[in-house]
Amino acid sequence: MKKALLLLVISASILACHNNKMPDVKTSLDIKAEVINADRAFSKMSEEKGIKEAFMQFIDSDGVLLRPGYMPLKGANAIDYISQENDSGFTMTWEPSGVSVAKSGELAYTYGTFLMQIHGKDSVVRGTYVSVWRKQSDGTWKYVLDSGNDGVGEP
Numbered sequence: 001m002k003k004a005l006l007l008l009v010i011s012a013s014i015l016a017c018h019n020n021k022m023p024d025v026k027t028s029l030d031i032k033a034e035v036i037n038a039d040r041a042f043s044k045m046s047e048e049k050g051i052k053e054a055f056m057q058f059i060d061s062d063g064v065l066l067r068p069g070y071m072p073l074k075g076a077n078a079i080d081y082i083s084q085e086n087d088s089g090f091t092m093t094w095e096p097s098g099v100s101v102a103k104s105g106e107l108a109y110t111y112g113t114f115l116m117q118i119h120g121k122d123s124v125v126r127g128t129y130v131s132v133w134r135k136q137s138d139g140t141w142k143y144v145l146d147s148g149n150d151g152v153g154e155p
Helices: 002-018 028-049 051-058 076-083
Strands: 059-066 090-101 107-118 124-135 141-150
Touching: 028 051, 028 090, 028 107, 028 124, 028 141, 051 059, 051 076, 051 090, 051 141, 059 076, 107 141
Parallel strands: 059 141
Antiparallel strands: 090 107, 107 124, 124 141
């Protein structure tokens, strides 16, 4: 039995090499880079198209928002909350400062700082955030939980 299994593994390896196809094995560093890139693309979309469009684009269908003054908003309620936001008076960007990936490679979280620039004013709002991400069936990442806090001092 062991010899048959070994022969099967060797045959599969030879066949894979013959077809010039290596198994798609991603390291933890590769996955961390994917998640950081997703978070940065999320921020870039917020800057270019508005926070409303960015949050709608990057939310998982079961996504949860934790917002001051609200009970947790999940799924359709979270999407409804986002769709009613008026983001015309400010621009919000953020930068991840850390990332961690679950051993499964299917869940991860990022955290960092955000900056909200109020249009027509010199003042800004700074804060911190955390986003939990889930890998989608198409290989992209969407957030399943997002929360932030105002009130970060100057770095």
